[in-house]
Amino acid sequence: MAVQILRSRQESAKVAPVELFFDLVYVFAITQLSHLLLAHLDAAGAAQTLLLTLAVWWAWMYTAWTTNYCDPDHPVLRLTLTGLMLAGLVMAAALPQAFGARALWFAGAYVAIQVGRTIVVSIAARAHPIGHTFKLILVWHVLSSVLWITGALLGGTAQVALWVVALLVEYLAPWHGYRTPFLGRATIVDWSIDGAHMAERCELFVIIALGESVLVTGLTLAENDHLTAATVAAFVVAFLGSVAMWWVYFDRTAEAAAEAIAESDDSGRLGRSAYTFMHIPMVAGIIVTAVGDELAIAHPSGGTSLGTALTVLGGPALFLTGHALFKRAVFGYMPVNRIVAIGVLGAAGALVALMPSLMPPLALAVLATLVVWGVAAWDSVLARRLSETPAGDERPAVTMDVVG
Incomplete structure (x- = not known):
């Protein structure tokens, strides 16, 4: 099973119906973001909306990379995408109060998406080079997850600061190849995609x-x-x-x-x-x-x-x-x-x-x-x-x- 989950590279892959189904959650997320900005149309509201938009995009984009490498119709990945949809729905529902009463809901759902997906791929594709890349990604997601959860628990200015740092950690990681002590780094050659x-x-x-x-x-x-x-x-x-x-x-x-x-x-x-x-x-x-x-x-x-x-x-x-x-x-x-x-x-x-x-x-x-x-x-x-x-x-x- 370790390598069977990977897509065949013999011909260009098409977007699978389950990927389109997965995207429905993000229709709701985008609507929530626009309503959030409309309700808080000031500098603070714009900054908060930007931060949450970056998080929502990052959760979706990592899934897009995952289904680029892995067959979304494989039973393991199909079940994973279903779980990601559920967590994504919770994340989207929490967006209006992500800097308030539902901060932990948002952070927990986001972390579940990023860490959960990465664990599945790093195990399922462990015999393939891309499996090693996902292990490196997992280390960085675990590191950022501590910041997301801690920020949600603390609230206030500490929450904003820790969430900004968490996003910086995640957004900068690809640029240095997810360099990790003792595990090395991934090169751009390892990321060849469809x-x-x-x-x-x-x-x-x-x-x-x-x-x-x-x-x-x-x-x-x-x-x-x-x-x-x-x-x-x-x-x-x-x-x-x-x-x-x-x-x-x-x-x-x-x-x-x-x-x-x-x-x-x-x-x-x-x-x-x-x-x-x-x-x-x-x-x-x-x-x-x-x-x-x-x-x-x-x-x-x-x-x-x-x-x-x-x-x-x-x-x-x-x-x-x-x-x-x-x-x-x-x-x-x-x-x-x-x-x-x-x-x-x-x-x-x-x-x-x-x-x-x-x-x-x-x-x-x-x-x-x-x-x-x-x-x-x-x-x-x-x-x-x-x-x-x-x-x-x-x-x-x-x-x-x-x-x-």
Whole structure:
């Protein structure tokens, strides 16, 4: 049984139904995170939401790496995923009070996910080199689990400090190969992955985040008892904003990046940088945008508060920043249009901060949506020019895609 749990590398693996079923828990988690930020729209609330978002993403991402190596339809892993879903549901339910009455619930569920999964793989794949890597990972998860549980027990400032350190321990560990005394370290060569599977898993998580954004938009409209033309307009703009982010991510880059990592001789490095880390600001940006959409729909007219401005403009800016870094990691170029778009959003935010009455929330939402659509249109124009370029006259397709 030690090696049978591993996936066959003879052909590219497809995402299994049980993986899609597992993702349902994270639909709930993303919704909880956006509601948490909306309920605590200040610096402390934003910091807490960011910390919890990083934890939720890390729990999901390690599972994505696990199912990349191991067959999710193997009975052992299928039962493991079921247990992870249960713990993930507890973790998601505890999110609104993770820095309060349910801190221990959150920490305990998170630790159960990270440590439990790693124990199973390190034992089941013990005869394979990846089993040794998971043993190293287990050491670091056990170390961080002490910080998570202790922080939850202490509460207050100590909880925040210990949880920040716990996340730093976990996020820095891959960069030094989980170096462990007496056990050595893993090299990037040991992390060779099925690139197409990893790309598809992350694409699905982006869909989850966008789906939550659409859900919030619909619910906000449904719960509004006083519909006006401005409210309906804000609803339409929010929906078009979600479509624009989907377009930017999926129209061309997602497929090209999936092909790049699938054909790469260094798939482990790309999986770590482009997918494990660079997707974080994209997902966070979608969550923040959903909060901005809800605020704009609820109050489309009048002055724009700082919180509304930061979410309406900051969400798309964060998403485009992550997408630019993602393209930089995969293709080696920083896309110019995303830099320009981020600059426009930043300038608008500065103006609104100085003059809150300059633009109502609806106008600000229109601006943000137009900027993201501008990026999508720019990408489409470059793609069309590339398709019309005679072979050999221009740079390779991947290069053109990245410059855009």
